Amino acid sequence: MAKSLNPGAAKLRYVCNACGADAPKWQGQCADCGEWNTLVETTTSKPKARAGSFSVERSAVRRLDEITGEDTERVPTGLSELDRVLGGGIVPGAVILIGGDPGIGKSTLLLQALAALEGRVNTLYVTGEESLTQVSLRARRLGLPRLDLPVLAETGLETILDTLTRTRPGFVVLDSIQTLYTDALDAAPGSVSQLRECAAQLVRYAKGKGCTIVLVGHVTKEGAIAGPRVLEHMVDTVLYFEQDVGSRYRIVRAVKNRFGAVNEMGVFAMTDVGLKEVSNPSALFLSRHEQPVPGSVITVTRQGSRPLLVEVQALVDATQGSNPRRVALGLEGNRLAMLLAVLHRHAGIALGDQDVFANVVGGMRIQETAADLPLLLAALSSFRGKPVPNDTVVFGEVGLAGEIRPVQAGEERLQEAAKHGFKRAIVPEANKPRKNVKLDLEVIAVQRLTQALDAI
Known part of the structure; x- marks a missing residue:
């Protein structure tokens, strides 16, 4: 050809x-x-000349011992739950990517953060999806403490970079990265090449000028941020907005953070005047039944650096078909099947002809193994029809040999349980508190699954 x-x-x-x-x-x-x-x-196509590009000073090779180890001063956003997820506040030069379902509150949260930061840091809100009138109406509806926020409606990357170079803001929100385009490429906005090139230039600007940039990202129907996965590798922090269907509570979770703990979590409640911080998230995930009910066990999970009380529920019922069902919401389904096999092998309790449904109250997702023991006790409680006392908290990993293995931060979990009025705890032997640690609850340390069943 x-x-x-x-x-x-x-x-x-x-x-x-x-x-x-x-x-x-x-x-x-x-x-x-x-x-x-x-x-x-x-x-x-052949790249065009980049108009309006900014210049960054050339970097010189330096030795690590010549670079001072002083920590970069963080700037609090004014929203303590957001600061917790970010690792204590915003870091100059950091690039943050936040994603979530449409209408979950990404723009609302960032607009509230801008209003709290304005006056301490020069800010700029760049919108590519809304008009300036729409942004103004939303700000007035939220009742922001100040409305003199700089706002720019633009989707051209070169124009945005020129504006940033002239105004020199310290905190910038770009809503959203999928609407931006650069004249250097002929591809449509939102395409893989446009996303990659726009993100690269924004990261280069942020690192060169010490400006914190927040990129709002669309998500696919699977819940992942739309675009190439390399976008998440380029930024410093990746946050996901999560919501239980029909609930007014929102969870902001960090899945990547170069300046803080991964899997840190912040909890907000959506109201008619915006997002409100939830100071005691443990109360959201506890039903607090007046009387003990079968199939309900309280455990202490760890989300980032925060211990959190959650309720694990199980329902065991005779199967109506040939194959028993194993359904887990908020827990790993394969691990549920494995734990039921351990219960049969090492405790002699067979649930092979029973449907087992497990759920974590409040839409919380538990990804750690500390929920193994409470899950088994909840299933056994539902199967026998005997409730676990309301004042008992349980945590621990269950091994295939029937042993109860320790989990991280055992003493912090016990302190959180004691703070909420629990009187008894069933924990692994290795998580038994030291003698010099005084807790206002009875701690029962177990080594085997059979010991935990006898204790309950």
């Missing part, structure tokens, strides 16, 4: 949404990351 006479003509390429790798032709599986059906068609 004859070559094209126009060397700058657009060429078709196929780019992977998961890893950003490109291929000359479409194929079902990406050869780099192995994901299926992630290659999308895009056009590439």
